[in-house]
Structure formats: C-alpha cells, structure tokens
Amino acid sequence: MAMAILAAAVALCLGGEAGAAPVLRVCADPDNMPFSNDQKEGFENKLAELIAERLGDELEYSWFTESTGYVPNTVGHDACDLVMGYAQGTGLIEDTNPYYNTSYVLITREDDASLKGVETLSDPRLKQKRIGLFARTPPASILAMHGLVSNAKPFETHAARANRRQPRR
Structure with missing residues (x-):
C-alpha cells in the first residue's frame, strides 16, 4: 500500500498519471x-x-x-x-x-553594370548601394560587420500573411 501511495505521489509531482x-x-x-x-x-x-x-x-x-x-x-x-x-x-x-550551416548570397540587379564582378561584401562599391534584407537575421549582422547597414532596407521576416510580398517590393 505504501508503494502504491508513493507511486501516485511521484506521478502527481511529475504532472501526469502513472504510466503516462x-x-x-x-x-x-x-x-x-x-x-x-x-x-x-x-x-x-x-x-x-x-x-x-x-x-x-x-x-x-x-x-x-x-x-x-x-x-x-x-x-x-x-x-x-x-x-x-x-x-x-x-x-x-x-x-x-x-546541426546545420547555411550560406547567404548577394543578389544584384542584372541591369546594374556598377555591380558587375562584386563577389564579397567588403567590395567598396556596395557602400553606396541600397541593400534589402530580412530584419533581425544573421545577414543583418554580417552587413553591419561590413559597414553596410546605413543604406540597408530591412523587411520584417514574419510580417502578416497579407504582407508576404513586402520583400519582393
């Protein structure tokens, strides 16, 4: 009987029924x-x-x-x-x-000849460019490390469903 009471008490302390x-x-x-x-x-x-x-x-x-x-x-x-x-x-x-690593890419407009050949964020040509990014994401920190946030345009990553096209704009 004492063991049954002890088992019930332990189950209650653990927040569930015995055997759950x-x-x-x-x-x-x-x-x-x-x-x-x-x-x-x-x-x-x-x-x-x-x-x-x-x-x-x-x-x-x-x-x-x-x-x-x-x-x-x-x-x-x-x-x-x-x-x-x-x-x-x-x-x-x-x-x-x-448990996983990812990389990021810089996507540029094809018709902007001034960005041809840009391969790294340290390229000085990016300092004068407006860069869109998802707010509060690792790329935002990476842009900050390269001094590129002053012209950055952040987009909310978790905007309402109606605003999902915001980054496309």
Whole structure:
C-alpha cells in the first residue's frame, strides 16, 4: 500500500498519471518553412519528432512566431522545453552545437553594370548601394560587420500573411 501511495505521489509531482508518457514541449514557428510550420511539415518539425521519439516522450507544440521576445516569452514562461530554429550564440538560452550551416548570397540587379564582378561584401562599391534584407537575421549582422547597414532596407521576416510580398517590393 505504501508503494502504491508513493507511486501516485511521484506521478502527481511529475504532472501526469502513472504510466503516462512524459511530454516534450517544443516551441516552434507556425509559419517558417522549410524549417517549421503548424502542419508539422518542416525539417525542424521532423527533428522534434525524432527527439521526442528517442526520449520516449509525447510531442506537444507551443507555436510562436520568431520575433523580438520569442525566447523570453517561451522559455521564461515555461512554455517549452526545447526551442527549434533559434540562432546560436544569442546568450538568451543554452544552445546545442549547430546541426546545420547555411550560406547567404548577394543578389544584384542584372541591369546594374556598377555591380558587375562584386563577389564579397567588403567590395567598396556596395557602400553606396541600397541593400534589402530580412530584419533581425544573421545577414543583418554580417552587413553591419561590413559597414553596410546605413543604406540597408530591412523587411520584417514574419510580417502578416497579407504582407508576404513586402520583400519582393
């Protein structure tokens, strides 16, 4: 009888019924393909599924758009155990080792002869050019390191669905 009471007490402390699988609470962006979406089609959704499966946990999502306050409003309020798709090195959370690396490209207008042959962001011809970029993304930091933000035009990465064509403009 004492063992049954102890088992019930432990189950209550763990927040579930005896025998219930623990839950891995994952915070992810509901509309950030190819990374994640609320249809669970992104590669980070697949990684979260794999992690939960390996832990023997049920997977539960808390959906938050990645924007200012994303981490404090999720981790700081116990909304999740794991944050998917967050840039390494912010200091706001304990990062894992990166599981993928990416590169960025500079796309120029074909009819702008003054940019022919530009291959690096350190090219002085870029100092006078207007550069569009997604706000609060790693390329924004890279442009800052090269002194190119004064003429930069930032676009919100997670604007409302109606504004998705903003970067195209």
